[in-house]
Amino acid sequence: MTATADLLVQIGDTGLEPGFKPIPAAITVGMLLLFLGVGYVFRVAEVDDLWVAGRGIGNIENGMAIGANWMSAASYLAVASLVALSGYFGLAYLVGWTTGYFVLLIFMAAQFRRFGKYTAPDFVGDRFYSDGARAVAAFTTLLIGFVYAVGQGRGMGLMSIYLFGTDYATGVILLMGITIGYVALSGMLGATKNMALQYVILIIAFLAGLYAVGWTQGYSTVLPYLEFGDEATRVANTIAAEFTAPFANASYYQWVALAFTLIVGTAGLPHVLVRFYTVENERTARWSCVWGLFFICLLYWGTAAYAAFGTLLGEQTPGLSYPFTGEQGDVMVVLTAQMANLPQWLVGLVAAGGVAAALATVAGLFIAGSSAAAHDLYTNIVNEDATQRQQLVVGRVTIVLLGILVTLTAINPPALIGELVSMAFAISGSVLFPMFFLGLWWENTTREGALAGMFTGLAFSTFGIVNEVLPTIAGINQGEPLVPAAAAVIPATSSALVAVPVVFLVTIAVSLVTEDPPTEVKRLVRQCHSPEPMQRMESAEDVVSGSGGGTPGDD
Amino acid sequence: MTDDTTDGPEPHGPDHETDGGTVAGREPANYLDTEINLFSPATPFMRDHLKVVWGTFVLWVLFVFGPVTATALAPELLTGTIVLGFQLHFLLTAIGAPLGALLLSVVYARQRDRLDEKYGISHSTGPADSEGTTAAADGGEVQ
Numbered sequence: 001m002t003a004t005a006d007l008l009v010q011i012g013d014t015g016l017e018p019g020f021k022p023i024p025a026a027i028t029v030g031m032l033l034l035f036l037g038v039g040y041v042f043r044v045a046e047v048d049d050l051w052v053a054g055r056g057i058g059n060i061e062n063g064m065a066i067g068a069n070w071m072s073a074a075s076y077l078a079v080a081s082l083v084a085l086s087g088y089f090g091l092a093y094l095v096g097w098t099t100g101y102f103v104l105l106i107f108m109a110a111q112f113r114r115f116g117k118y119t120a121p122d123f124v125g126d127r128f129y130s131d132g133a134r135a136v137a138a139f140t141t142l143l144i145g146f147v148y149a150v151g152q153g154r155g156m157g158l159m160s161i162y163l164f165g166t167d168y169a170t171g172v173i174l175l176m177g178i179t180i181g182y183v184a185l186s187g188m189l190g191a192t193k194n195m196a197l198q199y200v201i202l203i204i205a206f207l208a209g210l211y212a213v214g215w216t217q218g219y220s221t222v223l224p225y226l227e228f229g230d231e232a233t234r235v236a237n238t239i240a241a242e243f244t245a246p247f248a249n250a251s252y253y254q255w256v257a258l259a260f261t262l263i264v265g266t267a268g269l270p271h272v273l274v275r276f277y278t279v280e281n282e283r284t285a286r287w288s289c290v291w292g293l294f295f296i297c298l299l300y301w302g303t304a305a306y307a308a309f310g311t312l313l314g315e316q317t318p319g320l321s322y323p324f325t326g327e328q329g330d331v332m333v334v335l336t337a338q339m340a341n342l343p344q345w346l347v348g349l350v351a352a353g354g355v356a357a358a359l360a361t362v363a364g365l366f367i368a369g370s371s372a373a374a375h376d377l378y379t380n381i382v383n384e385d386a387t388q389r390q391q392l393v394v395g396r397v398t399i400v401l402l403g404i405l406v407t408l409t410a411i412n413p414p415a416l417i418g419e420l421v422s423m424a425f426a427i428s429g430s431v432l433f434p435m436f437f438l439g440l441w442w443e444n445t446t447r448e449g450a451l452a453g454m455f456t457g458l459a460f461s462t463f464g465i466v467n468e469v470l471p472t473i474a475g476i477n478q479g480e481p482l483v484p485a486a487a488a489v490i491p492a493t494s495s496a497l498v499a500v501p502v503v504f505l506v507t508i509a510v511s512l513v514t515e516d517p518p519t520e521v522k523r524l525v526r527q528c529h530s531p532e533p534m535q536r537m538e539s540a541e542d543v544v545s546g547s548g549g550g551t552p553g554d555d
Numbered sequence: 556m557t558d559d560t561t562d563g564p565e566p567h568g569p570d571h572e573t574d575g576g577t578v579a580g581r582e583p584a585n586y587l588d589t590e591i592n593l594f595s596p597a598t599p600f601m602r603d604h605l606k607v608v609w610g611t612f613v614l615w616v617l618f619v620f621g622p623v624t625a626t627a628l629a630p631e632l633l634t635g636t637i638v639l640g641f642q643l644h645f646l647l648t649a650i651g652a653p654l655g656a657l658l659l660s661v662v663y664a665r666q667r668d669r670l671d672e673k674y675g676i677s678h679s680t681g682p683a684d685s686e687g688t689t690a691a692a693d694g695g696e697v698q
Contacts, residue, residue: 081651091648092623099619099656106608106663225650229640236642244645246634252627256620263619285665290660297653304649441593523587530586531600531676544587 006168007021009468011326014158015320015335020165024348028163030492031201035359036182038194041540056307059284063291065195066275068202072148072361073155076206076354078418080336081329083307085416087243088249089258091304093418096262096425098300101293104267109289111440111528112273116539119368120270120432126541127439129521131381136378136454140431141270142398144424145369146406147465151420152358152365153430158331162338162347169411177409179359180403183366186486203298205353209333210302211213213309213340220305235311243311246495261496265425268433271361271368280451281533303333310336330417362406369402371394378460414472422493423465428540429496431472433455434503442508443525449511455505460499468492520544600674607666611659618655622647 010434055520075097083090096463115123123142125134153172156179160171214220235243242248264271275292275414310332314320320328328335334354337347347495360437374395379386386394431454438445438453469485471477481487490498527540589597594604612618626644633644641650671677 088645088648091645094649095619095652098653099615102611102615102656102660102663105660106612110667226639229638231644232642232645233558233637233640233642244634244642245645246623246626246630252623255623259619259623283668283671286664290664293657293660298654299656301650306643441591443591514647522590525591526587526589528600529591529604529673531604531671533676 012053014331015328016162023345028352028554052473062288064199066292066362067295068195068199069364074421076357079303080306080332082418085329086249092255092258100263105289109285112276113282113285114528119371127448130447138372141372145365148424149406151417154413155358176407183363191344202353202356207335212217225301232308234555257494257497261494264429264433271364313339366399370398373398413462414469426495427461429498431460443522446511446514448514449507452510456506464490464495467493490533611663
């Protein structure tokens with residue numbers, strides 16, 4: 001017992017080797033410099049380019065950008081973590097964070113492209129003919145970006161422990177600082193080019209580690225996705241039955257509630273939707289969604305394999321064994337590579353991939369947040385005559401403030417990476433998904449209905465989060481939820497299963513008793529579904545008003 | 556599944572050629588005058604589209620929530636059956652659900668392309684911004 005404790009002190013809470021490592025550090029720095037270099041080459045100053053990349057990004061490239069934008073530290077590190085820590089319940093994260101793209105594809109992707117504006121709040125504001133609704137959506141976008149990015153900050157801090165030998169807090173500050181500088185300097189054109197590059201780098205890093213572990217340990221050969229069955233079953237039979245036992249860690253209800261929340265959350269995330277604004281036409285929107293899901297699956301199928309391999313290797317590693325701590329879980333992907341005695345540069349590459357994943361997603365979140373602040377809150381509500389220069393300044397100030405707030409919170413995060421990110425999904429699923437879905441598919445949804453629905457969704461999701469997180473942060477109630485009964489039904493990570501039906505009912509009921517939307521708005525909705533092609537720079541509003549397209553900046 | 560049905564002429568018939576995009580007197584195509592209803596489509600295109608949407612959606616629900624539900628209903632059977640070394644419930648959930656969603660996405664996108672073909676829609680990707688409505692006036696081919 002004492003020997004184990006000593007060893008734990010020596011290797012640290014995460015189980016990762018401590019100390020600065022020149023080659024892994026150089027790989028990470030080289031990667032970040034490459035991103036900054038690409039961002040510089042494709043830098044932009046025009047406002048249209050900053051947010052939607054001139055609407056000229058094609059199928060596979062956009063699919064990769066969808067992948068990189070999507071695959072944060074939550075995908076790269078946390079899914080394997082949650083499967084290793086929670087077994088079959090962890091698979092709800094794996095399923096929820098992949099299959100949601102199908103819902104996005106069949107109900108929304110092309111329609112959003114046809115709508116053809118800049119941001120998610122733009123859609124809400126125009127569709128519900130209300131600056132109030134636009135403001136609520138913009139606020140929600142910022143809130144989602146904040147909660148989501150806190151999880152990324154935790155991932156960055158943990159990776160920095162291995163790569164740079166810093167302590168956790170220094171790592172968060174260092175890497176968040178780099179991210180803020182990067183996003184503020186380059187716009188989305190740079191970011192989209194970067195995202196395709198980031199996808200390639202992070203999938204190589206992730207799979208190199210997985211293949212090398214499988215190969216050196218004799219677990220798998222050419223297709224680890226389908227070859228880790230024996231290992232998963234061996235974990236269940238010899239180490240921990242709860243690794244695969246269906247409802248050992250959580251009930252059927254909790255599983256379904258979580259998967260549902262992550263699915264609708266996917267379809268409600270502003271930084272995901274904005275990727276469909278950047279494509280040439282709606283056909284490209286559809287196919288890049290398909291490609292995006294494919295690229296995402298390449299990583300996700302490997303997460304459970306990492307969890308099984310890591311758990312087996314943990315049994316052979318002094319100081320580490322099932323059940324793992326939260327820190328060990330959240331670095332499981334890197335830890336597995338280290339436990340398999342892979343060369344340091346390869347373990348470093350895996351860790352650097354985690355940093356790339358976190359950085360790419362935070363970039364997307366901060367851009368969505370900055371356009372929400374500059375475009376939706378500032379230009380549309382505060383200063384209607386804002387110049388492009390003023391918008392850029394407001395956007396950049398927002399990025400810096402958001403970054404500082406995220407850094408401060410991430411230094412002492414209240415939950416695991418995956419749980420933090422799920423809370424952001426609970427917000428987007430409960431607040432924005434119903435607005436997008438009803439807004440696109442039920443033309444009689446009114447302004448009043450939307451406002452009532454969004455406030456209902458915000459109430460549910462923030463209650464779920466405060467109920468569980470406040471006691472942890474404030475150290476009250478022994479860290480237990482304020483209302484335990486409510487936490488069982490609307491968990492912080494999974495509140496959308498209850499919230500979404502309620503929000504739908506509220507929105508529909510209020511819409512039925514309030515005055516119908518104006519005809520132009522209904523025609524806007526119809527235009528989003530019409531099969532007739534539109535010009536590349538045309539938005540649905542241009543078509544409906546008959547004003548032609550070409551200059552979205554002046555509407 | 557939709558190829559062999561030949562529904563009548565499409566609403567974008569005659570107005571279509573005049574869709575220069577900047578014409579002030581642009582007459583609304585019928586698409587802009589018919590209600591969007593998720594359950595009761597008003598145009599042949601929407602009817603065909605929603606068939607694809609709902610058809611693939613039902614299968615998606617089976618892929619995503621089927622394994623966990625089956626495991627709750629028949630735990631012995633699903634955890635006791637071994638396929639490729641996996642316990643069946645684990646395989647169907649960890650690999651099967653994402654794979655199902657991916658395959659259904661391909662099915663949807665292809666079916667939707669066929670609808671474009673059927674209704675004579677072309678998303679040409681010509682240079683600059685000059686493509687668009689006029690390019691489709693020949694009722695042309697897809698890509």
